[in-house]
Amino acid sequence: MIRQELVKLLHDAVRQLSVEEGKVGFGDIALERPENLEHGDYSTNAALVLASKTKKAPREVGELLLAFLEKHKPKTIERVEVAGAGFINFFLSKEALAEELELAVKEGEKYGTSKSSKGKKVMVEFTDPNPFKEFHVGHLYSNAVGECLSRLMEAQGAEVKRANYQGDVGMHVAKAVWGMERKLAEEATKLQELEKLSLPERVHFLGQVYAKGAAAFEQDKGAAEEIAELNKKIFEGATEAAELYEKGKAWSLEYFERIYERLGTRFEFSYFESEVGERGKKLVEEGLRKNIFQKSEGAVVFPGEEYGLHSRVFVNSQGLPTYEAKELGLAPRKYEDFPYDLSIIVTGKEVVDYFKVVLKALELLAPELRKKTVHISHGMVRLPSGKLSSRTGKVVAGEELLEEIKGRAREIMAQSEGGLSLQEKEDVAEMVAVGAVKYSLLRIALGKDIIFDTEKSLSLEGDSGPYLQYTAARCKSILRKANEQGISLAKPRDILGLAKEESALLRMLYRFPEVVEDAAENFAPHAVCGFLMETAQLFNSFYHAHPVLKAEREELRDFRLLLVAATANVLSNGLRLLGVKAPERM
RNA sequence: GCCCCCAUAGCUCAACGGAUAGAGCGUAGCCCUCCGAAGGCUGAGAUGCAGGUUCGAUUCCUGCUGGGGGCACCA
Numbered sequence: 001m002i003r004q005e006l007v008k009l010l011h012d013a014v015r016q017l018s019v020e021e022g023k024v025g026f027g028d029i030a031l032e033r034p035e036n037l038e039h040g041d042y043s044t045n046a047a048l049v050l051a052s053k054t055k056k057a058p059r060e061v062g063e064l065l066l067a068f069l070e071k072h073k074p075k076t077i078e079r080v081e082v083a084g085a086g087f088i089n090f091f092l093s094k095e096a097l098a099e100e101l102e103l104a105v106k107e108g109e110k111y112g113t114s115k116s117s118k119g120k121k122v123m124v125e126f127t128d129p130n131p132f133k134e135f136h137v138g139h140l141y142s143n144a145v146g147e148c149l150s151r152l153m154e155a156q157g158a159e160v161k162r163a164n165y166q167g168d169v170g171m172h173v174a175k176a177v178w179g180m181e182r183k184l185a186e187e188a189t190k191l192q193e194l195e196k197l198s199l200p201e202r203v204h205f206l207g208q209v210y211a212k213g214a215a216a217f218e219q220d221k222g223a224a225e226e227i228a229e230l231n232k233k234i235f236e237g238a239t240e241a242a243e244l245y246e247k248g249k250a251w252s253l254e255y256f257e258r259i260y261e262r263l264g265t266r267f268e269f270s271y272f273e274s275e276v277g278e279r280g281k282k283l284v285e286e287g288l289r290k291n292i293f294q295k296s297e298g299a300v301v302f303p304g305e306e307y308g309l310h311s312r313v314f315v316n317s318q319g320l321p322t323y324e325a326k327e328l329g330l331a332p333r334k335y336e337d338f339p340y341d342l343s344i345i346v347t348g349k350e351v352v353d354y355f356k357v358v359l360k361a362l363e364l365l366a367p368e369l370r371k372k373t374v375h376i377s378h379g380m381v382r383l384p385s386g387k388l389s390s391r392t393g394k395v396v397a398g399e400e401l402l403e404e405i406k407g408r409a410r411e412i413m414a415q416s417e418g419g420l421s422l423q424e425k426e427d428v429a430e431m432v433a434v435g436a437v438k439y440s441l442l443r444i445a446l447g448k449d450i451i452f453d454t455e456k457s458l459s460l461e462g463d464s465g466p467y468l469q470y471t472a473a474r475c476k477s478i479l480r481k482a483n484e485q486g487i488s489l490a491k492p493r494d495i496l497g498l499a500k501e502e503s504a505l506l507r508m509l510y511r512f513p514e515v516v517e518d519a520a521e522n523f524a525p526h527a528v529c530g531f532l533m534e535t536a537q538l539f540n541s542f543y544h545a546h547p548v549l550k551a552e553r554e555e556l557r558d559f560r561l562l563l564v565a566a567t568a569n570v571l572s573n574g575l576r577l578l579g580v581k582a583p584e585r586m
Numbered sequence: 587g588c589c590c591c592c593a594u595a596g597c598u599c600a601a602c603g604g605a606u607a608g609a610g611c612g613u614a615g616c617c618c619u620c621c622g623a624a625g626g627c628u629g630a631g632a633u634g635c636a637g638g639u640u641c642g643a644u645u646c647c648u649g650c651u652g653g654g655g656g657c658a659c660c661a
Contacts, residue, residue: 084605316659463610470624544626
């Protein structure tokens with residue numbers, strides 16, 4: 001990649017200078033891409049940084065660096081200059097740009113991938129919905145982030161396994177099963193009757209009984225005791241409610257599978273809290289002997305205060321492992337299944353403080369696992385009217401949201417002819433809906449809350465997934481027409497005298513691999529979104545300003561067609577990294 | 587009360603400590619006899635407050651204000 005070459009050159013230049021000037025570190029020296037193309041394809045603040053350390057004028061340092069850079073510049077660089085306050089700007093040569101363009105076309109689906117993480121084993125845990133509870137936009141968010149991170153790591157050559165961790169035991173389950181028992185009794189219905197219902201209806205039923213149980217738990221002391229007792233029974237596996245439990249869990253899981261299918265996620269590993277509880281409890285007992293944990297009021301707690309965190313209960317006074325202990329049991333279990341170099345856990349940020357405690361405990365119990373583990377948290381999904389809550393029923397169900405957007409996509413397609421069959425239209429509507437939802441979630445930097453307004457923020461135009469899909473489809477349409485007319489992709493020839501729209505697009509496209517690498521390194525899906533958005537905008541400006549197939553000259557036509565082909569690749573590959581499909585037509 | 591996160595245009599979001607703070611929506615207009623108008627073009631419009639560090643601060647530090655999350659047997 002061009003950037004790596006430049007960084008090396010730049011460091012050489014600085015080193016050569018620092019022999020004369022004394023010690024200067026590389027810490028603050030950056031090589032970035034300027035927003036304004038007049039400032040080159042790459043730019044560095046090296047002279048400014050060095051100037052303050054050597055007490056010289058920035059431009060003077062700049063000239064010194066420039067002398068070295070000009071002497072050693074690779075042929076990918078046409079020109080180097082000192083500008084502004086002392087920035088050093090690099091301009092790529094036409095040959096280098098032509099080469100990159102050709103690469104972007106030739107590499108096809110591989111464009112944007114690298115081998116920098118080849119051989120690295122990565123496990124990514126995400127989505128983590130709980131059986132018996134609703135799959136809402138929060139889960140959709142976690143899924144979009146986790147799937148995107150997985151794909152970004154894969155694009156760096158890593159071997160990635162996706163894991164899903166689901167709470168099939170615990171109070172929420174007890175509440176739902178208790179609610180189930182009650183509701184069946186009240187309505188004198190049998191479980192067998194319920195099984196005749198459709199899957200969504202059964203899942204809806206589960207949502208209702210959970211709400212019922214949760215409400216009773218808070219309002220009715222007797223019910224609360226019953227639920228706690230039921231929780232323990234479910235945990236031990238032996239209960240008269242076993243059938244209700246098993247059925248409910250199965251319905252939930254089947255339903256989740258349906259959603260993963262739509263979202264394009266396949267989990268290699270599926271874990272349940274019920275599977276890791278015992279193991280976690282043993283680890284806690286072991287830790288108790290090592291004085292890592294303490295007994296307190298009949299429970300086993302981790303004294304987080306000693307480490308600047310807060311203390312938390314790992315095994316409750318009933319002797320049951322809490323979520324914290326289960327998480328402790330999960331880590332080694334994952335490692336046995338897949339000896340990872342890196343374990344990424346994606347969750348909402350409401351559990352960050354709690355995760356710090358768990359990871360601290362893990363550090364003391366199994367430091368080698370802790371070192372390989374990273375917790376990535378994303379912001380909360382909030383409605384304009386306030387926060388989501390499954391207890392109050394103020395949630396946006398994941399599938400309802402997809403259906404709503406899909407409906408809007410159908411309306412738009414109904415207005416344009418397009419010549420698509422009914423089935424094709426349905427497929428496209430699905431792709432657009434998933435694309436719109438995923439993009440709207442991924443475009444925001446992780447850690448920030450998302451104000452989710454289904455009316456406004458989930459747009460099918462402007463800064464949206466469908467805009468990218470539309471632009472990609474437009475590119476493909478031109479390529480199809482070229483193919484029909486017997487025009488094939490040539491090698492880039494004369495690219496002198498480019499119009500500004502052509503030049504801007506050309507100088508944007510080759511950055512794609514760098515952007516992907518950065519996004520993977522920084523766990524930043526939104527960086528990919530931003531880049532694709534800019535690229536699509538540049539393409540559309542270019543498209544409106546210059547005819548491709550009807551270009552004035554054949555050479556120009558061939559060159560523009562390459563721009564179209566490269567844009568098509570970058571957009572489709574980028575969308576794929578986001579976990580979004582790009583339709584051929586829409 | 588303590589801890590963590592956040593604050594940029596009317597709204598939703600960008601901007602490795604750098605050059606004129608970028609987009610989308612909305613708003614005022616313009617562009618389909620030309621490869622796809624889910625599109626393009628032109629306007630108006632923003633860094634919560636007060637200090638500090640720095641050649642340079644939306645970015646780093648401190649305080650304040652406002653919002654969100656968490657703080658022992660839920661996850």
